[in-house]
Amino acid sequence: MKNNTFKEIAEVLLGAGKVLIYPHINPDGDAIGSAAAICRTLRNLGKTAYILIEDEVPDNLKFLDKGYTTFDHKITEDVDVSLCVDCGDFSRLPAREEKFREGKVTVCIDHHGTTENFCDYNYVDPQAAATGELIYALIKEMGIVPDVETGEAIFAAITTDTGNFQYSNTTRNCHLIMAELFDIGVDTNKVSVEIYENERPEKLMITARAFSTIEIIGGGRGAVAHLTLKDMEETGARPFETDRIIENIRSISGVEYAAFIKEKEPGVIRVSLRAKRRGDVAKIAADLGGGGHVKAAGCTLYMPLDQAVNLIKEKMEEAIKAL
Amino acid sequence: MKNNTFKEIAEVLLGAGKVLIYPHINPDGDAIGSAAAICRTLRNLGKTAYILIEDEVPDNLKFLDKGYTTFDHKITEDVDVSLCVDCGDFSRLPAREEKFREGKVTVCIDHHGTTENFCDYNYVDPQAAATGELIYALIKEMGIVPDVETGEAIFAAITTDTGNFQYSNTTRNCHLIMAELFDIGVDTNKVSVEIYENERPEKLMITARAFSTIEIIGGGRGAVAHLTLKDMEETGARPFETDRIIENIRSISGVEYAAFIKEKEPGVIRVSLRAKRRGDVAKIAADLGGGGHVKAAGCTLYMPLDQAVNLIKEKMEEAIKAL
Numbered sequence: 001m002k003n004n005t006f007k008e009i010a011e012v013l014l015g016a017g018k019v020l021i022y023p024h025i026n027p028d029g030d031a032i033g034s035a036a037a038i039c040r041t042l043r044n045l046g047k048t049a050y051i052l053i054e055d056e057v058p059d060n061l062k063f064l065d066k067g068y069t070t071f072d073h074k075i076t077e078d079v080d081v082s083l084c085v086d087c088g089d090f091s092r093l094p095a096r097e098e099k100f101r102e103g104k105v106t107v108c109i110d111h112h113g114t115t116e117n118f119c120d121y122n123y124v125d126p127q128a129a130a131t132g133e134l135i136y137a138l139i140k141e142m143g144i145v146p147d148v149e150t151g152e153a154i155f156a157a158i159t160t161d162t163g164n165f166q167y168s169n170t171t172r173n174c175h176l177i178m179a180e181l182f183d184i185g186v187d188t189n190k191v192s193v194e195i196y197e198n199e200r201p202e203k204l205m206i207t208a209r210a211f212s213t214i215e216i217i218g219g220g221r222g223a224v225a226h227l228t229l230k231d232m233e234e235t236g237a238r239p240f241e242t243d244r245i246i247e248n249i250r251s252i253s254g255v256e257y258a259a260f261i262k263e264k265e266p267g268v269i270r271v272s273l274r275a276k277r278r279g280d281v282a283k284i285a286a287d288l289g290g291g292g293h294v295k296a297a298g299c300t301l302y303m304p305l306d307q308a309v310n311l312i313k314e315k316m317e318e319a320i321k322a323l
Numbered sequence: 324m325k326n327n328t329f330k331e332i333a334e335v336l337l338g339a340g341k342v343l344i345y346p347h348i349n350p351d352g353d354a355i356g357s358a359a360a361i362c363r364t365l366r367n368l369g370k371t372a373y374i375l376i377e378d379e380v381p382d383n384l385k386f387l388d389k390g391y392t393t394f395d396h397k398i399t400e401d402v403d404v405s406l407c408v409d410c411g412d413f414s415r416l417p418a419r420e421e422k423f424r425e426g427k428v429t430v431c432i433d434h435h436g437t438t439e440n441f442c443d444y445n446y447v448d449p450q451a452a453a454t455g456e457l458i459y460a461l462i463k464e465m466g467i468v469p470d471v472e473t474g475e476a477i478f479a480a481i482t483t484d485t486g487n488f489q490y491s492n493t494t495r496n497c498h499l500i501m502a503e504l505f506d507i508g509v510d511t512n513k514v515s516v517e518i519y520e521n522e523r524p525e526k527l528m529i530t531a532r533a534f535s536t537i538e539i540i541g542g543g544r545g546a547v548a549h550l551t552l553k554d555m556e557e558t559g560a561r562p563f564e565t566d567r568i569i570e571n572i573r574s575i576s577g578v579e580y581a582a583f584i585k586e587k588e589p590g591v592i593r594v595s596l597r598a599k600r601r602g603d604v605a606k607i608a609a610d611l612g613g614g615g616h617v618k619a620a621g622c623t624l625y626m627p628l629d630q631a632v633n634l635i636k637e638k639m640e641e642a643i644k645a646l
Contacts, residue, residue, distance in 0.1 A: 164487035165501070166519065168512035172505035175498040178488070182495035189491035190600070196489065197574040197599055201537055201546075204571060208531035214524055223524075248527060251520040276520060277513070 004121045006141035012105055012121055013038075014142060016080035018048040021068075022100055024087035025055055029160025029195060031086040032061045034109070034131040037146070037153035038085065039068040041139050044147065050075050054095040058240045063194045064153050073099045083107045086131035088115025088124065109134050114291060129169040132157025136177055151186035156195060159188075163247070168277075168295065199241070206237035210245045210260070217313055218320035220254040226261040226309055239264075246272040256323060257281065257316045261309050269301040269308040278323055284315050327444045329464040335428055335444055336361075337465060339403035341371040344391075345423055347410035348378055352483025352518065354409040355384045357432070357454040360469070360476035361408065362391040364462050367470065373398050377418040381563045386517045387476050396422045406430045409454035411438025411447070432457050437614060452492040455480025459500055474509035479518060482511075486570070491600075491618065522564070529560035533568045533583070540636055541643035543577040549584040549632055562587075573597040579646060580604065580639045584632050592624040592631040601646055607638050 013019065019042050023031035035051045042049035051069045073096075082103025088110045090097045100106065106119035111134060113126035128134050132154050139146055146154065158177065162170040181188065206227065214225045227242060242262060250258035258274040271288070273281035274296055281297040288311075290299025301308045336342065342365050346354035358374045365372035374392045396419075405426025411433045413420045423429065429442035434457060436449035451457050455477050462469055469477065481500065485493040504511065529550065537548045550565060565585060573581035581597040594611070596604035597619055604620040611634075613622025624631045 159489070164489055166482070166487055166512065166515035168510075170511060172502045175501040175505070178498040179495045179502070182498070188493060189489065192489035193600055197578075198576045199574045201539060201575055204534040204537060204575070208534040211527040211531040214527060216524060251522045252524055252527070253521040255520075277516060 002117070003123045003125070006123065006138050009107055009109070009121050009123055010138060010141040010143075012081060012107060013042065013083075013138075014045070016042075016047060016105075018076050018079050019081045019083055020076065020079050020099070020103065021049065021051045022082065022084040022087060022093050022096055023051060023053065024084075024092040025094065027053065027055070027057060027061070028086075029061060030130045030132055030157040032057055032064050033153045033155075033157030033160070034085040034135045036064045036066075036068055037132065037135050037139065037150045037157065038083065040066070040150050040153065041142070041144055041146070044144075044150075048076055052096055052099065054093070059238075060195050060198045061156070063191075064156055066149065079103045081105050081107055082119075083109070084119070085109050085135065086111070088112045089118060109138065113293065127171075129167070129171055129174050130158045130161035132161065133171075133173060133177060146181075146184060148185050151181045151184050152191045155181055155186055155188050155191050159192065160195065200238075202235050202237045203241040205235040206231060206241055207245055207248070209235065210242065211248070214249065214252075215313075216252070216255075218257070218317050221320045221323065222257045222259075222313075222316040223249045223252050223255045224259045224261065224309065224313055224316070225249050226305065227263065228305060229263045229266065246274050250274040250276055257319055259312045259316060261305070261312055263305045264300075267302055267304060269303065269305055270298065271301060271308065271312055272296075272298045273312075279319060281319075284319055287315070325440070326446045326448070329446065329461050332430055332432070332444050332446055333461060333464040333466075335404060335430060336365065336406070336461075337368070339365075339370060339428075341399050341402050342404045342406055343399065343402050343422070343426065344372065344374045345405065345407040345410055345416050345419055346374060346376065347407075347415040348417065350376065350378070350380060350384070351409075352384060353453045353455055353480040355380055355387050356476045356478075356480030356483070357408040357458045359387045359389075359391055360455065360458050360462065360473045360480065361406065363389070363473050363476065364465070364467055364469070367467075367473075371399055375419055375422065377416070382561075383518050383521045383563075384479070386514075387479055389472065402426045404428050404430055405442075406432070407442070408432050408458065409434070411435045412441060432461065436616065450494070452490070452494055452497050453481045453484035455484065456494075456496060456500065469504075469507060471508050474504045474507050475514045478504055478509055478511050478514050482515065483518065523561075525558050525560045526564040528558040529554060529564055530568055530571070532558065533565065534571070537572065537575075538636075539575070539578075541580070541640050544643045544646065545580045545582075545636075545639045546572045546575050546578045547582045547584065547632065547636055547639070548572050549628065550586065551628060552586045552589065569595040569597050573599055580642055582635045582639060584628070584635055586628045587623075590625055590627060592626065592628055593621065594624060594631065594635055595619075595621045596635075602642060604642075607642060610638070 023035040107121040108119040111128040246260040256279045260272045285297035288299040346358040430444040431442040434451040569583040579602045583595045608620035611622040
């Protein structure tokens with residue numbers, strides 16, 4: 001797999017009049033932050049640019065969306081560039097594939113190891129902690145000093161995908177970018193408060209319920225928690241309010257494999273998997289029809305919740321034996 | 324208040340044979356990280372150096388203590404330098420004051436705004452996010468490139484005191500130090516896993532209990548949670564395992580003032596206070612005989628738990644009215 005250069009991609013964008021930006025489905029901080037940063041940069045240059053989405057932006061990321069996102073495929077026609085960010089194949093933009101293909105030129109900027117070159121221009125760097133790192137480099141290659149709002153979006157992208165600079169994907173480059181964002185006047189605490197200190201009390205209630213289900217398995221090297229549809233209904237928690245529970249489960253001492261299992265609908269079970277230092281959850285997820293990174297992956301199972309919990313425990317026990 | 328220069332303090336340390344290092348009572352990541360970094364540096368130079376403590380190092384920070392800490396005041400006599408780190412007055416080293424004064428020269432390196440020059444040599448910088456930042460600068464001023472273990476301790480100090488680079492005290496300099504730590508080969512994720520992913524399940528259980536007591540006050544701008552001695556006994560949680568609950572309470576949307584109130588003994592109530600963006604909890608804590616920073620402070624109340632909860636709620640309501 002050969003990447004284009006940032007210079008080539010910068011030229012494509014600088015030469016374009018109309019750009020549509022495609023973050024992945026169920027967008028996270030890196031997807032929305034990366035998309036917002038490049039959208040703002042293109043608009044500052046006088047271009048027509050929108051972020052075309054197919055699901056709602058999570059509440060805690062809405063502050064990054066300053067009129068950029070739209071569900072409307074007709075928002076602009078004759079698109080010069082279709083740019084997908086943090087999104088490596090059509091399965092990650094399923095309801096937007098046709099529109100994406102309409103772009104005269106297609107470009108992919110991504111950091112997922114599973115991404116293959118599927119666009120006219122591609123820059124895929126699995127060593128990057130976040131797509132936001134790559135977007136930042138691209139903006140600089142375009143000859144532009146990011147403004148404060150662009151910087152805020154870059155901070156959001158990088159801090160969320162690195163677990164606030166704690167995950168093993170964090171690099172020297174992430175911190176150097178942060179130092180530059182301080183130089184341009186980004187108030188990182190303001191952004192952080194928006195992302196992380198904007199929780200509804202219902203989130204803490206659903207978290208409390210999940211914690212009370214924690215089971216330790218594999219001689220202390222695995223931990224599993226689950227939530228039922230009823231838990232969600234009784235607490236009034238929203239789906240994305242359970243997103244970080246899996247990180248808490250992984251934080252248990254000695255745990256190398258963590259799972260959080262959630263009943264989305266009867267018979268539709270979403271599984272989030274994490275490894276700590278030595279494990280590999282990408283393999284477990286792939287075996288079950290899912291995907292992701294070595295340390296963070298997931299899958300959807302179509303079976304009753306208790307069966308799903310048992311299946312995941314079995315898979316984790318096997319993986320733990322192989323440690 | 325006038326600081327000495329790092330150069331002057333570096334010369335004092337380079338000229339010393341025996342150094343005792345004093346972190347504050349109930350030491351946190353910055354206190355232990357800073358103390359460990361300078362202790363290791365001094366030992367690498369062939370000097371006798373220990374960290375004299377008066378309470379246990381928290382479990383999740385024990386990995387930083389590679390034979391540095393001691394409770395033994397007789398561990399070394401004729402001490403050349405008594406060096407207190409992250410600790411600004413004798414009330415923060417009460418059981419060690421006499422030994423501290425025995426040092427031929429006393430030095431203070433601290434970042435608390437309430438610290439006054441009380442040593443022969445002082446470097447107090449309230450703009451520093453962590454004392455670890457100052458220790459890092461001092462080590463460089465001594466002409467030494469930190470080794471990996473020193474770097475790990477510096478990372479621990481800075482990441483804990485900045486809330487993983489999210490708090491408003493985080494500076495450009497914090498990130499530049501991090502980039503340098505990557506250069507010397509520090510595995511920040513390894514350190515982070517030790518600090519944050521080393522929780523006992525009991526911690527998640529006590530957290531769940533605290534979350535279930537959350538009360539929202541002041542029209543949504545305040546939140547209070549509490550724990551009883553009985554909660555601690557029934558879950559088997561250890562005292563320091565409730566340390567981060569206050570950050571979760573502050574994370575609630577719209578909350579500017581957060582309090583976590585804990586019954587340590589019947590009639591002895593520990594109160595942790597946090598402000599988000601606009602509040603000032605140092606004032607509330609000072610009014611109640613405590614102290615701390617604008618965004619993070621605390622006090623101890625001597626009254627039954629329910630009275631303490633009511634008193635804190637009153638104080639918070641007053642502060643919220645003044646926002």
